[in-house]
Amino acid sequence: MTGTTTKRGQQWRAARVAVALAAVAWLASTPADAKLGSCTDPVVFGTTISETGLFSTLTGNWRKMTEIFADEINKAGGIKLSSCGDKGVPVKFVVYDDQSVPATAVQLYERMASVDQVDFFVGPDWSSIGGPVPPVAERHGIPIVMGNVATPSLYQRGYKWVWGTPAPAVPRWSERYFDMLAHVDPKPKTIMFLTHDNPVMKAITAVWSKKAAAQGIKVVGEEMFSADLKDFTALIAKVRAAKPDIVYISSFDNPSVPLVQQLRQFKVRAMDVHHAMLTGALKKQVGKDLEGMTGELTWFPSVKGPYADLYERVMDRTGITMFDSIWTLARLNSYLVMIQAIEKAGAVDREKVQKALYKGTFKSPAGDIVFDEHGFPDTGAFTIQMQNDKVEVVWPPDVATAKPIWPSPTWQ
Amino acid sequence: MSVDVVLQVVVGGVLLGGLYALVAFGLSLIYGVVRILNFAHGTILAVVGVMASVMFASWQLSPVLIALILVPGVFVIGALFYRGLLRPLERRSPLEATIGTVLVTVGALLILSDVTAVLAGPMQRNILLRAPVIEVGDIIISITQLAILAAIVVLTLAIHVILKTTWFGLAVRAVTQEPVAAELCGARSLGIKTLTFGVGSATVAMAAVLYVLTFPVDPYMGFGLTVKAFTIIVVGGIGNLPGALIVGVLLGVAEGLVGLFWGPEWSPAISVVLLLLILVAFPAGFRWRRA
Amino acid sequence: MLSPSHLPLSATLRHDRSGLLMRASHVLVVVFVVAALVFAALGAALGDTFFLRLATEALILGGFALSVDILLGYTGLLSLGHALYFGFGAYVSALMLKQTPSFWLAMGVVLVAAAAFGFLTGLIANRVRGVYFALVTFGLAQVFAKVVYNTRALGASDGMIGIPIVPIELGVVTVMSNAPVAFFLFTLGFVTMLYAVSAYLLDTSFGRVLGALRANENRVPFLGYSTHRARLAIYVFASVVAALSGALYPMLRGFVSPELMFFAASGNAVITVVIGGVGTLVGALYGSVILTVLKSVIGTMTEHHLIVVGLIFMAVVIFLPKGLMGFVRPRVARLLDGGGR
Known part of the structure; x- marks a missing residue:
């Protein structure tokens, strides 16, 4: 190396060191908010x-x-x-x-x-x-x-x-809904699961399809769809062919928007269409199409x-x-x-x-x-139904704000 | 599997495929004339679709009026985008120009999607017109769907006629086939390229308004559509509109049938697989030419 | 298209000039390493872990960007799916380490597997050129990412967690992958080694063929070289460099997830190279540091960081078309040249 390079290198190095020092100064100046054991600091x-x-x-x-x-x-x-x-x-x-x-x-x-x-x-x-x-x-x-x-x-x-x-928690997700299914009249005999291709939703389908079978409701179909699917014609054609009493949609709210819309458009008939994530965001997007559908709500203000x-x-x-x-x-x-x-x-x-x-x-x-010894909780959910454009808790009866309308009139 | 079910799926596929074809027309025009692959092409559909649905929700405008407002706007923005950001890159060496245009269009894609998501929210939206339905046996077709199909046919014919009969169409076809000769014959390339970029973008805007009438859009869905549109023009041939229409409809039907016979989770993937297969099988026929 | 620069005489002149530029790159790498050492010393003195580990990640991503520059800068191949190989390396390394936490075994397997995988996918990708190459690489990555995303055995969309802490035996010392300073220094050495090997390879006659490919592909066969083989060879090499960088990722962070293969990761690597300077090799390292710092700072300051990143990215393409090193390197080269005479 020549003298020039070394000098140039030194200049560069000096600049880099300055930058590094500035970075460290920033690091050191970050206020240490936390003083463990203190009674005055937040x-x-x-x-x-x-x-x-x-x-x-x-x-x-x-x-x-x-x-x-x-x-x-x-x-x-x-x-x-x-x-x-x-x-x-x-x-x-x-x-x-x-x-x-x-x-x-x-x-x-x-x-x-x-x-x-x-x-x-x-x-x-x-x-x-x-x-x-x-x-x-x-x-x-x-x-x-x-x-x-x-x-x-x-x-x-x-x-x-x-x-x-x-x-x-997944093992208790639709517990109260299936409890409700055991008590309604007429009793549903068949169920079909439509699952969003996502680990949590797949886990929910796995748990509740087993539970449905154990409860004497026959599982007549399980279909999966990816979040970017827009045309659900094929999937809905299968639902119409299988004619289940219950359609159970196990999906995040957003990807199921076209599904719910197209279920209505193709006039699917069932006793009930259940959505594992029936949310306000979904309602904003599909509006009246949600009428009569059931879902889960983790908590609502009337449970004091x-x-x-x-x-x-x-x-x-x-x-x-x-x-x-x-x-x-x-x-x-x-x-x-x-x-x-x-x-x-x-x-x-x-x-x-x-x-x-x-x-x-x-x-x-x-x-x-x-919490169990692994740190996992034990939390269930309430069953809701969209009635007259409002969310009503319909199961369990002791906290319900309205009676379930069964079979759901909007899917007839 | 009954015939009715298959037919129902085919009807849905034709509709979706027709919309894909409209998106592909725009991309085909632009790629044919300007030789730039606009990665933000499908994102125009996403953004215009979101805007249309917001306009419908806030002011209850008719979809036709919404199209009349948005389509000219997109034409101008498309033309300006080309003149302002892409045109200056063409002066660079071919490699640098390619990298530059890819990065600028990908950057535009990111910004458009994010700005839309921040302003309108990232959720899916559409324009829901509860039109009556026609039931033929077990097959259900809504009036809206028929109207969209009709619109696709009319638009395709209109574009076809424009390309065949007007001076602009002649210039577009000439530049697509023989850029150098066309220039020598007096087709001013800058003007034509700018115009094409605007027209290509406006075509997508029209497709967007039709799309939100049946299917929901979200700000981030654009890139998948660009890939589909590109598959269509690679298979159908650049600058070949009838080819694009046929391939678009076939792709839509194929997606439906894959969903029916294999599983809906695989439907969105087939265009990528198809693109790979075609490019691997016929690389020489589709060699990229420098403008 | 004939231009004077393709005539033999000026070609040799060009080589002299590119040799000079390469030396300038080496000087800039030395500067980079020295700065990194100072940074490590300061980090160690202050007992920092966060910034050291962030810097380690920047180095790993720098190694990945290096592989993209090998393709883009030296062969003119723009890959929009190169994260496939980075993610491949990360997953293979994670799978191996979960079996036996042996560093050298894992790296050996990644090397061999990535070469084979790069060869097979390279056969597909190299059938096409230009924008089509970008699309095919994008499609390949998309398909494989989808498969990983849906494969339970690979953790599906959750990815794989619980990758153990790995001892890296280096003869005299053993570096633990969870020791911030030591692992930073090790990664620095590793990435510098990747740089050195790449620079050496690209300076051989093989590298010149590649340069010729970029300049005028149709003429290369007349010089007696197979363009297809040369391009495939460089593709495999770039895949291996990406995979080896990716293999370090689970050692640093303790997990892998399908996001590592997504388009965002591939796009980031291309942006890194463009910011740093296409065809400079060293630009990948500087670019990675800049981008990592930028993202970390913007990410903690505003919710709309993607818009900011998108804007910066367009601005660089328009105003700094040759990147940071494209600006700095010729100046260093001129100094070297002046000194040499």
Whole structure:
């Protein structure tokens, strides 16, 4: 190398070092919000929301909802800690967009663990993200309560710091609907499953097609469709040929929009068409076509469980309803469970909180959340039916807001 | 499987395939004349479809009026897009020009989809006209579907007539077949290319309004459509509209039949598989020529 | 189309010039490595993990982008599905590591499998040219990603999690894949090695044939070379480089998911190369660092990061057509040239 090059190289190196130093200065200057064990600093929850990408249709306004949730908790005095003489400590959220991409989510949880130095993790959703994120929590020893991660096997990996509050859990998803089917008259004899090509929806079909057969309802067909299918003629032709009493649509709300529309257009007849995710988002898109259909709702304000007022206020102020996005309950539950666990532990102490979460029972508006030894909960859902353009809870009868209309008149 | 079921599926396939063909016409014109593969082509359908459904939902405009507003708008934007962003790239070396146009059109695709998703929401939407249906045995056809089929036929004929009889059509065909000779004979390439980009984009806008009358659109569905349209013109031949129409309808029917006999989860994949098979079987016949 | 640059005399001149540019690339790699070492030292001193691991990811993606530049910059082949091989490497590595956490075994299997896989898919892809090549590579990646997405044994859409921590034996020392500094340094060495091998290969007579392919494909057979074989060979080589980079991914992050094969990943690699500078090799590494930092910063600042990324990406194509290194490298080359005389 010649003198010029070396000199040029040195200049470059100097520039690069300066950039690196600037980066490090930025790193070092990031405020360390969290001081574990402190009674004055806020407790910091770190979470990601799928605000863009594949799952973004399911998370409308959640960032705002999260901020309002923190505001409501803090207005009521914050998290009560016995180690601080029952003084309330405020809660604060760090929120990022994971873009519905697992790799981005993992990067962000690592960032929150080491750069933002959050105290606890709450809320990531969907099985694809709920798979790779827990190891980050394990590595850093940070308790995590996940939201809508409903695949039971993801919890059975010997984790020590991982819990989840999916609602409903796959094994209890349509429990009350099938209970209702056993009690209606005329009794349905056949059922056909239309499944969105997605692991959670496939798991639901697997569980409930077995349950249907056990209950004496014959499964006369199982069809799968991908999220980008627009022309359902072939699938509907098969439904019309099989003539099932019940059509069970196991799908996310958005991909099933053309399916519901075309079922109507082709005048499919059945006793009932059930949608495993009958949501407000679906209603916005298909409108009156939803009339008479049944579905699941995780919680609704007339079930006055503990913290029901808090949830109602948060959702009112955000401008969303549980029916808009049925995933909202699990999201809020993950926040709520973490707050209760910290109060039980009595201190902002990760190990004590971990002990409080293990096999714990926590209050929620929809009933108690009970964790098994893997950190998986035991949460069911209510059966709803669209009646006169309104959502009515029709099963179980003791909390129902209306009687089920059977067989559903709109499919005759 | 009864004949009725198969016929019903074929009817649905013809309708969807006709719409694919309309999308492919635009791409075929543009690729034939300008020699640029516009990756954002299908995204125009997605975005215009979303706009049309929003206009319908907010102001209850008639679909015809919506088309009259949107189609000229898209023509202008398409022409400006070409003149402003793609034309300057043509001065570069062939390799750099190819890379440049691919990246600019892919970038436009990302931006269009995201802006639409931010403004109108990422969910699916369409224009639902509850028209009466005609039942022939077990086969059901709605009046809307018939109207769309009629519109596809009329549009195809119109485009065909324009290409055969007008000076613009003559120039388009000339440039598609012999770019250099056409230029020598006085077909001013810049003007024709700009006009073609506008017309090609406007064709998709028309297809978009028809599409949302039966099928829902979402901001991110465009790229899949571009691939389908490209499959159609690769198989049907660039600049060959009757060919594109036949292949488009066949593709729509094939998607339906795959769904019927194999499983609907595989329907959207067959255009990609078909594209691969055709390109592998006949690479020489479809060699890419530099403009 | 005859142009003076295709005449033998000017061809040799061009080679001198390209040799000079290649030396400039080497200098820029040295600068890159030194900067990375400083970064690692600072990271270690401050006990950082996040930035080191982010930088490691940038290096891995840099290795992937390098393979795209080998195709694009040296043969003029624009692949829109090259993430297929990156993802292939990641999945094969993940499957092997879950069986036996042996680094060298996993890398060996990835090398052989990727060569075979690249050869078979290369036979298909290389039947076509230009825009059709872009479409076929896109289609191939799409089909395989769909298969992975639907295959339960490969974790389907959830991907595979629980890839163990891997000890990497390097004779004197053993690097653990979960040690931020050590694994960063190892990845730096590995990617630099990929760069060196690629640069060496492209400087041999084989590399010159490729350059000739890019310049004027129809004339190459007259020089006695098979264009088809040369192109297939470079395709296989690029597949292997992508797969070897991908193989490091599960070691860093502990999981693989089908997104690694999606169009977004392929597109990102092309953008990385264009930002860094097509045909410079070293541009892939710089481009990857820039893009990773940009995405991380924008991603944590605004919800509408995709729009911002899309705009940056169009702006680069229009205003900086030769990329960052296309701008910097000739200046370094001029300095080298001046110094050499």
